[in-house]
Amino acid sequence: MYHSPIQVNGLSLLFPQKVCFEDFTATVECGTRIAVIGRNGSGKSTLLKILHGAFEPSSGSVKIPPNVVCGYVPQVAEKFDACSGSQRFQRALTEALSRDPNLLLLDEPTNHLDGDNRRSLMRMLQSYGGTLIVVSHDAELLRSCVRTLWHVDGGKIKIFTGTYDDYIREIGMQRLAVEEKLAQLERQKMEMHGALMREQRRAAKSKSIGEKNVKRRKWLPVVAHDKANGAEKAAGKKRVAIDLKKRKFAESLANLQLPEVILPKFSLPAAGSGNHTILSIVGGSVGRRSAPILLAGINFSLRFGERMAILGKNGSGKSTLAGAILCDPDIVKSGNWSVPRSGDIGYLDQHYGTLRAEDSAFAAIAEVAPQLSHGEVRKHLAAFLFRKNEEVECQISQLSGGEKARLSLARIAAKPPKLLILDEITNNLDLETREHVIQILKNFRGAMIVISHDGDFLERVGVCSGYRVGEN
């Protein structure tokens, strides 16, 4: 199992539209358990690819000793196309483990897993004796499986040794200290402003006394000139001192700025209103051509404004059922199906299959909303955090997992649906975006079908009924 330490030296990752991180240096001893955390698009997956030797950094190097055997599982294992998300992951993981690796690189491994599979993965990770570097947004995994954090944030990678909870506490304390310092500087600024005003009033007063004394011939003009000079010099000195203080203040403020957190601002309108039935399935069955009946005896209906979950274990056919509602030509179905036109359904699938790899973010929106002007498309994208020209023109194949999720939501919002079908939507989302998505889904007025293993998400979005598919 042993391997010599891995050396990461002055690693930088820069793209035309952004600096992901610069000058990252670290030594990874054998057996270290590291989680890479950070917001969507911060460069976590690319860092893992660099460590795996599959991506050239902008500068710096990674020295992997020859006795390292590496197992790598990418974000959504792309290789096994015809399988569900969890099956793809399980196969890629099995393949990686078959090499008996002493270095395991995992990118968002819990994304598509149901409760049982999650638990067995966590157990495997806890007992794994090699070096673990895992990218994750999953708090439970971060708590139970790692003791070192690499936080990609603000163009740097910060290393923290300790538990995830220690780190959250530490960040909270740092933030509080900065906020206190800022408040203190703000008070100083007010005081300085007051001192400056008092000084100006005093100077004006002494000048007018001088002028009066000359007028009353109390002082000869020469004396008055000397006195005025003296007063001006004193006032000048005080002003210089105050200016200096002010400059120092501005400098400390610039050094102390809290990192700017840009939050998405999108909303999701619905087409239509009322509470009529928009979907009903009576005696339905679905399957693939190779296995025509995967699920049978499907009976449920949904009204406008209602929301339901499709529940079931990995591989039970949840996505197939969603595909049948969407009239996917690869899915065979029988029974009585009354479903909305596909144009009235907003669909977010777990692999972001509605996006074309070679398109730009701009093209993806312009395609579904041809009525929008160039400026309106840009404005729409900006609400979903695609702001700079390079972000708007970036090829979809180059977007990170979370960015693809955000763009898929932007596409749905550009063409308000009557029914939303969301398949594992919280996978890949960073905490801020996840919170925002929960808020907008709560306010969505149309009908909604959600496939998710994330109980907290379902509850907070207000999904109270569930249709459970095949207990196989």
Ligand SMILES: Nc1ncnc2c1ncn2[C@@H]1O[C@H](COP(=O)(O)OP(=O)(O)OP(=O)(O)O)[C@@H](O)[C@H]1O
């Ligand atoms: N070849 C490329 N050209 C331009 N930009 C790229 C390229 N490859 C990746 N990027 C950008 O680099 C950034 C980092 O991508 P990466 O996939 O590493 O992010 P991440 O931290 O894993 O995000 P997520 O949490 O969403 O998975 C993204 O903004 C992505 O669009």
Ligand SMILES: [Mg+2]
């Ligand atoms: Mg990623």
